[in-house]
Amino acid sequence: MVDSLPMDVAEVLDAVLGTDDPVHRALRAQLPHLRVRERCTCGCGTAYFDLDTDAAVPAPVGTGTVVAAGAQLLTEAGECPGEVLVFTQGGYLSWLEVCSWSDDIAVTLTAARRWLSR
Template sequence: MIERLPADVSEVLALVLDQDDPVHAALRAQVPHLRVTGRCGCGCGTADFALDTRAVEPAPVGAGRFVAAEAVLYTETGACPGEVLVFTEDGYLSWLEVCSWSDDIEVDLAAARAWLWAGHRP
């Protein structure tokens, strides 16, 4: 099932993709054309994307699969429970991954969005 891009996904992409980076700017231009094709079953918020590649240009990252953006997550206490990764395939957004490094702090897309929005740093 393909669904429109949910607000939590689009907000995290906006927080992770730097407006001043030319590659990220090209990826931001793709966001309005993204659709979610699947989510991780564990509840972390990881999302796979579909994109009409005829509607937008690829980002200048080259052929293949790349981590185009990465954001380490910090809690208000400075703990580092995980990260968010944005992957591309041949210059097009392909998925958003939420990674947990902690057994003590639950990391999901909602928590990642809150920590990124708050801008916590160690």
């Protein structure tokens, strides 16, 4: 985890970028240079980032906006109410999106953190 990031954001990024994939390794290397600029106001927990691009190397994902990582969320009951997605722009971490597919289950970053840690 990275001390400069809020715990919920750091833990979800750690879970979603946890594989040994070369893109995930490159994005994890950007984490020490990452800060949360703002969060979505609806309460979902989506976080928008600022990154010191002078100190970080871009990940090999392309020059545009790319979904570089993601994970479907599974509840304790086995339901899939949404997902989290990690977006990059120009190979740099840009935002962490919390997506809800359900009107019945609240999908937030806090819930995602719990479901991903199981």
